[in-house]
Amino acid sequence: MGFDVTCRDFVRFLDDYLAGALATEQVAAFNDHLAACPSCVSYMKTYRETIRLGKLALAPTSEPVPDDIPEDLVRAILQSRK
């Protein structure tokens, strides 16, 4: 018999749950909660999707980079070498 997990608990420890950082008995209790709670299933799905979208959108290579850099900035940088 595990301990009771509320929706608040589930959301609070969601990163640890998704990262596999919880103890076995905690995972079991969280799984029991998920099986009975469509709200937390929906929350977890959209939370995971948020992380995926964030990583895609924020990765350093995610946007095409214009070939140019403001000319005055190039000059300023090369000047500062002297």
Place this chain on the structure above:
Amino acid sequence: MEDTLLVDALRRGEAPAFETLVRNHGPRLLEMTRRLLRHDDDAARAAVQDAFVLAFDAIEGFDGVELAAWLHDLARSAALLRLPRPLAEEPIDALLPAFLDDGHHVRHPHAWSAPAEAGAPVRDAVDRLPDAFRIVLLLHDGEGLGVSAVARALGLTDNLVKLRLHRARQALRGLLEAHFGREN
């Protein structure tokens, strides 16, 4: 020009090599510092300049492994130094899920999905987060730094980084739900 040849030319102090370095790597660095420093273009440019000045000085000691990554790290550190401190930490509770006294969700979280090309709206949503949360999200989920590396970069504890990352992701989820949930 190959990076190794470029580094050799830089070490010999050949002026054209410095310009090549700036033109090859500057645009990507500027894009990154602009993202970190959001609406402060002057600071973003200054951070790129800081990074190149450091690189010019340190090229002798550069181990030659990964020029782009080395410059990227220098520019990222320079940008972090130029963030307004303390990092803005306005409450984002309105974007976080709410719970009843018994611990249940106040309302059922809506299902939503994003179109294939969602980069721009996601970046706009991230830009709306206060810096204390936005920067942790950018460093961890964007730049791919681990929790401890983010903590070192910002002078925070690992636990505070984890907490802010979790809050930032929850807040972003709230913003994306409002954005994409409406379109479906």
